[in-house]
Structures are given as structure tokens and as C-alpha cells.
Amino acid sequence: MTRLRREPLAEQAADALLARIRAGEWALGQKLPGETTLAPQLGVGRSTIREAIRQLAGRGVLATRQGSGVFVTALDVTEDWAQVLLRADIDAVVEARIAVEVEASALAAVRRTPAELRAIHRAAAARDAHRDDVEGHVDADMALHRAIVAAAHNPLLTELFDGFAPRSRQAMIELLRLRGTHGSDADQLVHQRIIDAIAAHDAESAAALSRSHLLTLKTSA
Template sequence: MVQVRREPLADKAAELLLARIRSGEWTLGAKLPGETTLAPQLGVGRSTVREAIRQLAGRGVLASRQGAGVFVTALDVPEDWDAVLRRADIVSVLEARIAIETEAAGLAAERRTPAELRALRRALADRAARRSGLEDHVDADTAFHRAIVVAAHNPILTELFDGFVPRSREAMISMLRLRGTFGSDADHDTHAGLLDAVAAGDARSAAERSRTHLAELKARLS
């Protein structure tokens, strides 16, 4: 005789219970109905309800108290710790980028050559053309920002930027995956404005635009 596995049903029952908690049907600290009530509501057996409750207890949403019942201890699943750590790492990367690229942008506005301006315009156009693939877009974005650092004519800043690229690339890809969107027209306009400030020789504006752009990325992760 083949035994029917209850895990998929339990997963579904757990999600249904979680959806009802999220909707406000049960408030924080509320006691859930008993298994005999929940089972027909969820369309599963009592043993599946028990498994669903165990799942949500393991995720910090419910707590079973012996002799008292099952109580709501959170109104949603606490955020995955790995995601928290990923965001913390991305914030550190963005802070380092602010330190390097803000100074580089200001220097680039003062020191860029006509050839470097042409390279920057090509890099911006390439970045705009590569919006369909996430990793492709990050690579084009990195090339644009590197062109600004190179135009600063400070070999130490370029060395810092280049040594930081593998870590920065990984963090930017993770950030955009968390956000789910990238390559918007507004984002392109932000980079075009940075290039305009560099081209105009406005060091203060170039540095401020670079800092503001990266600081806004950081703020969205909080």
C-alpha cells in the first residue's frame, strides 16, 4: 500500500493559516480555533492541521501552550536572516562606494579630458542599451562608474575601485534581485545628470550627484 505524503497538504494549510493571520482574522496573542474546527475549514485532516501549526510555530508565527491551545505570536513570518545579512553586506558596499566615487566624481569634473568625456558618453549609452539582463546591466553600470574614476586621474582611487569590483558586482546583483527592478528611465536620467556635471566641470555638483545617487540606493535597503 502506498502511503500518501501529507507534507504538500501541510504546506498549503500553513499558507492558508498564515494568510488568515495576515488579513487580521486573528490578532496578536489570539487563540486559534481547535483542530476539529480548523480541519474542515482548511479542507484537510486534523493531523495535517497539526503539521501546519508545527510549521508556523517553527517560523515564529504560532506557539502551542500545553493545556491552553495555540496562540498567535507574530502577524507575519519574520524576515529570513540570510536576507537581513545580504542587505547589511550591500549597505557596507554602498558606503565604500560613496567614499570612493564621491571624491572621484568631483576630481573627474576638474580633470577629465575630451577623450575621457567621449568614453563616458559611450559607457552611458552602453549602460542604457543593456537593461534586459540583470548581470549585463550591472557590468555596464560598473563600466560607467569606472570611467568616472579613471577620469579623476588618481591611480589610488582607480586601484581601490578595481580591487573592489568583484565584491561590488556581487552586492549590486543581490540588491537588484531584492528590489526586483532595474534600468528605469529615472535611473538613466540620474546617471546622465552625473555625466553632465562632469562634462560641465562642476566638481561640487558631480560629487553631490554621486553621493545622492548611492545614498538613495542605501536608503531603499533600510
């Protein structure tokens, strides 16, 4: 039996409950014992257990369902997204881009409007005009891919793209500087072929071309 000895008790109780969840004592979706059971197990009052549950609910681990009880909704605390992105290496960023942009390209081929296609073409022209400096080229490239993702009409894909855009920008700059080359005619042609597939409503080709292109960016490829 775990007993808590130091202040603040609520934080300690939350840590103790989280440790038991991590150890597999309660499975995902399982209901926790009631306050009258947990409180004596931890040697604290029911109000402390309530506060500990509130803290873990705020961290996404537990959820209180009115009239039903407290349930496990995650097996660990989700790490801060910004910290995850800071540690992500180039290949991890590329793989995340593949996950988002391949599907977005396919959806854009099906859902894009004429106005969105014109925006994609404008972004491609701007990308072509920014071949001289790495940072300008990466910014123009991201603007093009952002236009494609927006044309997918999926707010979650757009949110994901925007969420790791700063880390993606940094990773692409690092990669292109490492390789010492960017903005080649072949690279521009690949992007034009993706756009052509989107314009032709060819979802399969748009996805395949996007995946093939992004895979070439992996440093381990």
C-alpha cells in the first residue's frame, strides 16, 4: 500500500495514481475504484483524492462521467507538443509530413475548388522564383504545401500541418544546407506533377507523387 507523507498531498496522490495506471493496474477505459476505496489506500482524505483526480483529468489521463464514475482515458501523461517537436530529428519531421501531406494531396485532388487550384499555382510560381536562398526557398515551399493541405478541406490535417510548421521549416533548412543544393529543375518538376494530378482530380497519382517526393528527403533513405 502506498502512503503519502509530504505536502502537497494532492500532487503526490496524483503521482501515485498515475504510477499505478502506468503499471497496468487499470486498463484504458476501465473505471477506477471509488474515493472511499482509494483514500485509505493512499492514506489521505477523500477531498485529496478528488483533487488528484481533477489534476489527472486536466492532464488527459482520467475523465469523470456524471453518474458513472472516473475512467482511465490515457495510460500516461501526454508530453507537451512543443517539447516533442524540439527533439524531433529531420527524418521524424519528414515522416510526419508524409502522414499529413500524402493524404492531403489525395483529398485536395478530390475536393479542391477552382480558386484553391489558382492559389496552388500561384504558390508554385512563387516557389520557382525563390531558388536563390535556402530560407526563402523553404518558406515558399511550405506555402505551396500549405495551400495543398488547405485544399483538402480537412481542418485536422490543416491543424497538424500548422502545428509542426516551425519545426518542419527548421528541419528543411538544416537538410538543404547539409545537402548543399536546393531548387533544382527536377525538384520543381516533381511539384508541378503533383499539382497537375490535383488539377486532374487524380487522387491516386497525387498521393503517390507526394509520398515519393517526401521519401527522398529522408536522410536515412
